Amino acid sequence: MATTSRFGCPLDNPDLMIASLPAVLGFVPEKSLVLVTAADGEMGAVLRIDLPDGDTGPLFELAEVAAVAEPEVAVAIIVDGEGAGCRMCAEDYREWTQLLTEELAERHVELIAAHVVDVVDAGGRWYCADGCGRSGRVADPTASPLALAAVLDGRRLYARRADLVAVVTPTEPERAAGLARLLDKADGVERCDIGSRIEFALASAAQIAAGSALSDDDLVRLGTSLDHPQVRDTLYALAVGDGAGPAESLWADLSRRLPVPWRAEALVLLAFSAYARGDGPLAGIALDAALSCEPGHNMAGMLDQALRSGIRPEEIRDLARTGYRIAAELGIPLPPRRLFGRRAG
Structure with a gap:
């Protein structure tokens, strides 16, 4: 059964889930690792860190913070335009995914998927971090249900986190x-x-x-x-x-x-x-x-x-x-x- 957020975005549909990230985070993530959690069929916390640069400590902290609200499952999204097609980067992605899987499991949270995407924009290319073979194109972030909800709430969405x-x-x-x-x-x-x-x-x-x-x-x-x-x-x-x-x-x-x-x-x-x-x-x-x-x-x-x-x-x-x-x-x-x-x- 698909795990769906309260805004109707299925967590097993990466095209839509990745497109929803700018509305949730308030900006378009770049060079980021995003963890989306869910429980009882609703999206929970959405957490972002910079991509680890030789230090996996932030991944331990990410798992610890994610577990505070006691979610059932989580999905990891690695945003890295420069790493697309990089064999060495793919090894890093698998290492990060494995570490997150283990750390979340110790806290009774299941990492059900991990995806890599080059750019969070319409047509951006995503694929499985663990080499499962799945891939696809990102939907239009401006047309996502979460983007609509943000506009109705009067929230401004920023092009970059720095903004x-x-x-x-x-x-x-x-x-x-x-x-x-x-x-x-x-x-x-x-x-x-x-x-x-x-x-x-x-x-x-x-x-x-x-x-x-x-x-x-x-x-x-x-x-x-x-x-x-x-x-x-x-x-x-x-x-x-x-x-x-x-x-x-x-x-x-x-x-x-x-x-x-x-x-x-x-x-x-x-x-x-x-x-x-x-x-x-x-x-x-x-x-x-x-x-x-x-x-x-x-x-x-x-x-x-x-x-x-x-x-x-x-x-x-x-x-x-x-x-x-x-x-x-x-x-x-x-x-x-x-x-x-x-x-x-």
């Missing part, structure tokens, strides 16, 4: 250094000022959405605001409200402009917003950056573990209730909660 990483990459290091000095000298948030700080964040989100840049004074005020637990906890609620788009644009802007460690809070707000609307790729990129800034960040660590464990967005959204409660206690109106629909499948 997705650029969403949170600092753009003005010299300005950030100056902001760090200003933030060090800035006063903290007084209790009587919490409400006005939240309102200022809402106004700043509208300003960014309108295409107006934030001044240094604005950035310092926002940086100190995000450092305050009650302000920050309230702002998490924006991820599930009608103003989620402008708020997410603000968090992305702050994550590129604020210096360490202040940018960590903006990154976690961005990650939570992306996770809440089902954009796992952006959430993962933001969480990686946040944990690099502040390895012990509690919220970042919790969201990262949830994402790796396959916790669904609807379960994460419940965390926003605290923000609405705090806002109600302060008498601050927040945008009404969105109604998140269910995808057909």
